[in-house]
Each structure stands twice: as structure tokens, then as C-alpha cells.
Amino acid sequence: MKIREVDENKKQFISLLLLADEQENMVDRYLEKGTMYVLEDGDVKAECVVTDEYSVLQVGTGDSPLTIPFYEKCGFVRSNKIPNFFTDNYDHPIYEGGVQLIDMVYLQRCL
Incomplete structure (x- = not known):
């Protein structure tokens, strides 16, 4: 590798x-x-x-039962969300784990 x-x-x-x-x-x-x-x-x-700009690692993901628990197990905590991010920015519905993604959820972890 x-x-x-x-x-x-x-x-x-x-x-x-x-x-x-x-x-x-x-x-x-x-x-x-x-x-x-x-x-x-x-x-x-x-x-x-x-990027080498910050002291906090931040990820944005859909409010999905597949991704949120993964990040939380890795030590990330929810910090904020952008309502309607996926419906406002994508030209088609996005589904993950059978759930339509609407809001972008941000999680963060100190480096």
C-alpha cells in the first residue's frame, strides 16, 4: 500500500x-x-x-442513520446543521439507507 x-x-x-x-x-x-x-x-x-487551516476536524454529511453513528463512534459530536441543504443544492433527491437526505449535519472533533 x-x-x-x-x-x-x-x-x-x-x-x-x-x-x-x-x-x-x-x-x-x-x-x-x-x-x-x-x-x-x-x-x-x-x-x-x-487543508491545514484549523484545529478542529469538521465533516458534513446527510442526516442518515448510516453515517451519523459512524462519525459518533469515531469521536465526532454534532455541531450544527444546514436545513434543506440537499433539497436546495441538488437537482434530484438523494437517498441513503432508505431515507431522503434533506439537512446537512456538521460534526466536529478537536485535532
Whole structure:
């Protein structure tokens, strides 16, 4: 396994990025803000975009019974939410675990 930084052509990983955020123009909003890393083991297994700006790690996700418990088990706590984020910003309904995502929930954890 190898982790490497991606400096150019970050959009080559768009298919993987779209698994986390299925609308490309939303991915474009944050793609260039940070440093991209990919985990490779024969092929790309994971990727992330990291910024070195804060002392708190914050994630935003849909209010889903699949993702919220995962983040809480990792030590994150709910901090705020953006009502109607998914219905206002996506051109189609987004479902996860059989639940339509409406609000964006932010969770945070001190670094």
C-alpha cells in the first residue's frame, strides 16, 4: 500500500469522488481548496482532500442513520446543521439507507 499526493489532474479521480458526493458541481466547490492524497494498493482504494487551516476536524454529511453513528463512534459530536441543504443544492433527491437526505449535519472533533 502506498499513499501519494496528487498535484495535477485531480478530476481523474472523479468517479471515486462521486461516490461520496454524487453531483460533480458540488465536488468542484472543494476540490481545489486542499491537498489531495490517494491510497493505492494495486489501484486507488481511497482518496481525501486535506487543508491545514484549523484545529478542529469538521465533516458534513446527510442526516442518515448510516453515517451519523459512524462519525459518533469515531469521536465526532454534532455541531450544527444546514436545513434543506440537499433539497436546495441538488437537482434530484438523494437517498441513503432508505431515507431522503434533506439537512446537512456538521460534526466536529478537536485535532
